[in-house]
Amino acid sequence: MSELASESVGSGAGMSHALVEIDDLKVHFPIKSGVLLNRTIGYVYAVDGVSLKIRRGETYGLVGESGCGKSTLGRGLLRLIEPTSGGITFDGTDVRALEGEQMRRFRRRIQMVFQDPLASLDPRQSVESLLVEGLKAHGLDRDKAAARQRLRSTLDSVGLPASALNKYPHEFSGGQRQRIGIARALVLGPELIVADEPVSALDVSIQAQVVNLLGDLQESLGLTYLVIAHDLAVVRHISDTIGVMYLGSLVEEADADRLYERPLHPYTRALLSAVPIPDPWVEDSRERILLTGDLPSPADPPSGCRFRTRCPWSQNRCAEDRPELRVFDDSGQRVACHFAEEILSGELLTAG
8 A cells, every 4th residue: 555545544444434524514605895894785695504414435426517615615624614503524623713823724624625726836836846735834844754755645536747857837738737726726635525527627528537546546546535526427437425505405315326216306417418429210209308588586585495496397386385405215315395296296297
């Protein structure tokens, strides 16, 4: 087992227990008005009461349209954005209570891979400087020879040669830059990596390579992932569990295979119907669910069910009563829809 692997697995006994627990997490951004008084006149409800668990060693895929709060949730988990309320527990530790040195040690255990590899890498720094920053922050660079060997080992784990240390971000392709971003997250030997749209800025052929790399790293290093994406086709091949977010809330959660075989929430069904199938006969004959209208503003969400303004199965109750995320059956699949049973059985017809 490599040095990186031994550090990542470190406290990894019991691969099935929850490494991360998020309880009723809310991130609300105030809307200010006036130059002098700077009064708060409202809030953007970016994340509004999300609860989920991520088991050690699994990949949790979080999907939804742009603006639904996925990235804000990821940054709230790392406390790059301070949550408004709710609980975050990491390996039994209350993350929101951490301060000072405790917070610094926590940062080493959870790292982030960003969407745009070029924008997230300082073009004025060499790859070596980019990777060694984290080591310096945690006092791991005092033994220069060991630190440099650690950098070379990390680059090798993401498929880049040691010669890359002396180069700059502009000298690499988009896929290679994302590998550098992954290496920067790996160099501290984290247990959890939050990957925020890690392949959306890459060509399709390169996306598969990066997704496969993440899977290989998880297997060899015992990593846990929170993968944030808007493309259900991407997360299907890497996720164990998938959560679907809409307008700041989790509307469905299930085992990856079950979610694709039996989507319950109308929003999940609409997202899946938009994923192309590489079979012309199936593609031409399958039902498509077209969403009408734009995503409502998170500063002024609809009453009741937030999806009701675009839902083809919307009923009067949907405007009055916000559905709770409930366990649907013994499989553990959760859904926030009043009429999931009726939609699944075909008893409830679409408005069209």
